[in-house]
Amino acid sequence: MTEPATDPATRAPDRDISEALCQQVANAYQSRAPLRIKGGDTRAFYGRPVEGITLDMAEHSGIITYDPVELVVTVRAGTRLEALEAALKEQHQMLPFEPPRFGQASTIGGAVATGLSGPRRPWAGAARDFVLGSHVITQQGKLLRFGGEVMKNVAGYDISRLMTGAQGTLGVLADISFKVLPLPAATDSLRLDDIGIDDALKTLSTLGREPLPITGAAWHQNALFLRLEGGQSSVKATRERLGGETLADDFWTQLRDHQHDFFTLKSGQALWRASLPPHTAPLDIDVDEADSFYDWAGSQRWIKTRDGEALRRACQQAGGHATCFTPAAMGGTDSPFTPLDPVVEKYHKRLKAELDTHGIFNPGRLYAGL
């Protein structure tokens, strides 16, 4: 065992307020009064605004169990991401999906509910891929357990993964169990200059067919950024082969948390996220190259534009979708998420009607009427 964290700010207070939370949900169900589930409120900008009584998760915090040998950690949803990541780091482990952190107050519940993943996603997997189980507060205010703390469990439907990314519209996450992984033994990042986007995509697809230790690949303004993580030997050998300038490690956290200068908007622009099949050519849209940032080897593109609808159409044509990250009140759109196909929408509504009959959980957060 290593030393406990010395900085109290990064330690999660151990507080279980699940009973009070259940009671509040049960009351809301009785009185059919909508709830606005709040973690750190750092992602409030993301998604549609919700009117409702606040259900504050931040007080429900603490690491319940963490066994590094099992590669499993169980935390209360209000635990700050920062505290959880610090505890894992002490044991040389990590949440492999690199949840973005949009402020110190960001909670793990908010991260799972929004389901966002960082630069490592195409190689390591998404938030939902590491969720093993959870306790969920249902509409009637009951605390139920789905999944568990084991790597494999196919008993019953996968409710925990269904809740991931549902933005709290199907239930409240009280605690979550994750599969964690060892920190990579070695890491190195590099930057290759003077490479256009077509060449960059070609290079990435060639490299992608080899078992190389790449865990980050971004492109912006004729520079290709690569991160290598793995064993000492392979990281060193790959770095020697690829060459390039050494890139500061915090490049990837800045990209993940939208701290990079790129994310400053010009007047009238909104920030969009395009999610596209791997190897999609640059979209045929009227956007300056400087206003696009390619991540995930080209599968996730941040685009600053004044014409979100054109972008959304182009993404759909390419087999992907587009999400607006600028709130409607700040020049974004009323429907930040791509509208669903009618059959898929029908089953979303049915599921919502079953699990949230009176629409008390974050109504309208994802889509109007859901």
Add this chain to the structure above:
Amino acid sequence: MNILYDARLDGELIDRDKREVLDALEHAAPTLTLLSREEDLRPFECDGLAAYRVLPMLVALPENLEQVEALLKCCFELGVPVVTRGAGTGLSGGALPLEQGVLLVMSRFNKIIDVDPDARLARVQPGVRNLAISEAAAPFGLYYAPDPSSQIACSIGGNVAENAGGVHCLKYGLTVHNVLRVDVLTIEGEHMTLGSEAFDAPGFDLLALINGSEGMLGVVTEITVKLLPKPTVAKVLMASFDDVEKAGRAVGDIIAAGIVPGGLEMMDKLAIQAAEDFVRAGYPLDAEAILLCELDGVEADVDDDCETVRRVLERAGATDIQQAKDEAERAKFWAGRKNAFPAVGRMSPDYYCMDGTIPRKELPRVLKGIAALSEESGLRVANVFHAGDGNMHPLILFDANKEGELELAEDVGGKILELCVAAGGSITGEHGVGREKINQMCSQFQADEITVFHAVKAAFDDKRLLNPGKNIPTLARCAEFGAMHVHNNDLPHPELPRF
């Protein structure tokens, strides 16, 4: 009580006249192949769980989507249940037919539609065999990672329905981690695409929900899977132990050393013996347990990791450590493990395969419990595990021709699963609940949790026509089975009749 379907506990089914259903289907889908004579139905009476057999009313062998859609609409209209079947290798009776139902066999959907090496994905029909995907991807240096031991036979549609695993899932994930997109037909015959070739799709993660849903929510008609570059090298170490518990502890030690092996499997003495008799894998017959640890990746890293693992194994008390010297020996080491089930099958007229999972640290304790159950019942138990991810496959040896032995085996199996649940694990890691573990669901979940599962089912299939009697027990069944969690001595749902 009928273990195959019990209307009293599983819900009433509409009893339609076979002729009427046949006529309706022939009318709805004139080109659809339908089997209705007993001798044609016979081959479909069971899946890999051969102790459970039922002749379906009809078997349908569609070849195109229009036929599946027409069949589903017609059955929905008539209220006739539909059981979907892939290759029929499932071990939990998930594809067990119903006397009053149609068995929808997807095996003719066997085309690999497209392999895209640049995007590293393959689009396939659900009847394609798991191994065939890797074979089609091999010319590009790519493969499909999840590799159930049944991979030469099982279908990718069945893999999605069961969220199948394999010996490499600790590092590379289960089916759910490797599927990007599925097309589904609902019981009402509507088409839906879930997921996307991009890494995510708007809305709820219904793709995750469909994985492992055992044919209860829809029929999977097309699948896009992720392909991975083949590791440059894979090396395997075989360690012998004179004590099963030491082997169990060594598993945790390897992980604690910061290593995530490509595969980490364990077999006990009886399983070693069976495998050695069957395939001559070169296993040590005097060992109480062996561990197979595969390390894969780039050569230099793999060599470093092999050294680390070797040191860990020595410290953990391994009596012998061998590294496969070449590809042929590596394949031989794995052949023993991959053929462990049929190998055990040769030792005994029948065997019953369990699939419980536990936190790894509980391995020694649960093994002790299994040994005690074996002794008490007089039935031999061979243990094969995906040790790295805590998924155990105790194989209970019995003879169904001996009066009462099947029941005894099922009883021991049930108790093993309860051991797993008590240790914080699950009744099934990869084979699914199906019909077989329907009662044990009541010991893993409380009534309120089961009610949530019913709510999910109702959202997709409120008439309960897809695979009724499987996967999720009714509350009436749990009340009768009696193993339902009882809190503070209050029976959940006291209003329910107990039979």
